Structure formats: structure tokens, C-alpha cells
Amino acid sequence: MALVLAAVHAAGGEPAMLRVCADPNNLPFSDADGRGLENRLAELVAREMGAKVSYTWWAQRRGFIRNTLKAGLCDVVMGVPAHYDPVETTRPYYRSSYVFVSREDRNIDVASLKDPRLRSLKIGVHLFGDDGMNSPPVHALGEQGIVGNVIGYTLYGDYRDATPPARLIEAVEKGDVELAAAWGPLAGYAALTSPVPLRIVPIADGKDFAPLQFSFDISMGVRKGDAGLKKRLDEIIAQKSPEIAALLTSYGIPLAPAGAR
Numbered sequence: 001m002a003l004v005l006a007a008v009h010a011a012g013g014e015p016a017m018l019r020v021c022a023d024p025n026n027l028p029f030s031d032a033d034g035r036g037l038e039n040r041l042a043e044l045v046a047r048e049m050g051a052k053v054s055y056t057w058w059a060q061r062r063g064f065i066r067n068t069l070k071a072g073l074c075d076v077v078m079g080v081p082a083h084y085d086p087v088e089t090t091r092p093y094y095r096s097s098y099v100f101v102s103r104e105d106r107n108i109d110v111a112s113l114k115d116p117r118l119r120s121l122k123i124g125v126h127l128f129g130d131d132g133m134n135s136p137p138v139h140a141l142g143e144q145g146i147v148g149n150v151i152g153y154t155l156y157g158d159y160r161d162a163t164p165p166a167r168l169i170e171a172v173e174k175g176d177v178e179l180a181a182a183w184g185p186l187a188g189y190a191a192l193t194s195p196v197p198l199r200i201v202p203i204a205d206g207k208d209f210a211p212l213q214f215s216f217d218i219s220m221g222v223r224k225g226d227a228g229l230k231k232r233l234d235e236i237i238a239q240k241s242p243e244i245a246a247l248l249t250s251y252g253i254p255l256a257p258a259g260a261r
Helices: 002-010 037-049 136-143 164-174 184-193 227-239 241-250
Strands: 016-022 051-057 076-081 094-103 123-127 150-154 179-183 198-202 215-222
Touching (some): 037 051, 037 241, 094 184, 094 241, 164 184
């Protein structure tokens, strides 16, 4: 990739393109107006490469990688779990965790999935589908028989609405649920602009529910075998770590310590 970019500039042509696969309606990560964390990160990476960003837009649901990256329509996904098998992943650029979200005025200080209060609180969770691929908190609650007071909100929702995953956090704001177990970046970003103050508490006892995992490293993903682009992205992540950290902070992303489960 670096050699291609150098050749383009040496020839006096237009800047090369960093072709990004992204969801046009998935804040805080990406949107078609370029307001997301991953949009901003793509711009940072492209500047380092002397390139411009172009997008292939596709809803980040089942088939996203197959219809974008693997189809050759774009070259990088800006946010995937480290070691995500369908792609070649870069070094991680942050680690976050699932969190509990509640209204600050409710003064709910639950931090553990084993807290006995979870049996009486109305809890909102994201549901991914009917094939068992639900979030770790859903499985952990189910293991303890905490199901009757759990309300599911589909992660995908109605794609005609802005940012479908945000319905879970909105349920907390409205008081439809007292507590939500949500992916940290979604909750942290929502707290920045929420009409009511929100309390964000990392889920603290992931090791007690092994092999379930509640904290994840996040990387960029390229097509398998694209070693040149992966190497260049790894270099940029390492060189620009302070700028990336500042970007994460500006989006309210709660960061988990290395090794947190």
C-alpha cells in the first residue's frame, strides 16, 4: 500500500484512496455524514498515508464483511474485535468493556452481574438474534435464572431510524428500564449528549463467568493476505497512539485495562 501511494504521488496524480467499509447509520462508530469515531479515525489514517477516504456503505449486520471487504469493494474496516476470524486484524487501538447504564438520579450502583438486586430491577439488554449469538451479559444473566425481568432490544432495530442500537440507552433515559447492560462505547457516547445524566459502571466480574468475556480489544480489519496494508496500519496505530487516545476520549469511550476480562 505504501509503495502504491508513493508511486501515485511521484507520478503527480490524484491522491490515492483509503477505501473504507462502513455503516452509514451506526453512531458513535460511523455515519454517512462523517460524524463517527471511525470516520474521524479513517481521516487520521488517510492523512498519514497521503490519501483520501472513500466509503463503501453497508449496514453492519449479517453479511457485512462478505458484501464489502471480501467482495473487494473496500479495503479496511475501522473497528472489529481483535483476532476476528473473517479478516486479518491489526494491533488493537483500544480495549473497552460491557457496562451497566442507569439514570444518575436513580442512584443504582450495581457493578456486578452477581448483585442480588438484579433479580428485582427491570434490566434492558441488546439481543443479536435467535441463534444464540447474544451479548455476554445476556448469557450471564440467563445462567443465574434472571430472565423474567429482562427486556430485550434488538441491536439492529429499525434501520429507518437514526442509530438503531441507541434504543436501549433511550429506554434507560425514559425510565422504561432501570438498568441496561450495554457495550461501553455505545453507552459512553450516549452519556455525552443524554438529556438526563447517566451513570456508566464497567461490569466488574467477567472472570466469574468464564469462558464468557466482557472486555474486548478493538482493531482494524483488512482482507486476509493483505500484509502490506496491515503493516502500514500497525505502524500508524503505534505512531499516532496519543491522537487516537484523545479521539477515543472525545467520544466518551470507556477504556478497559489490559488483561481485563
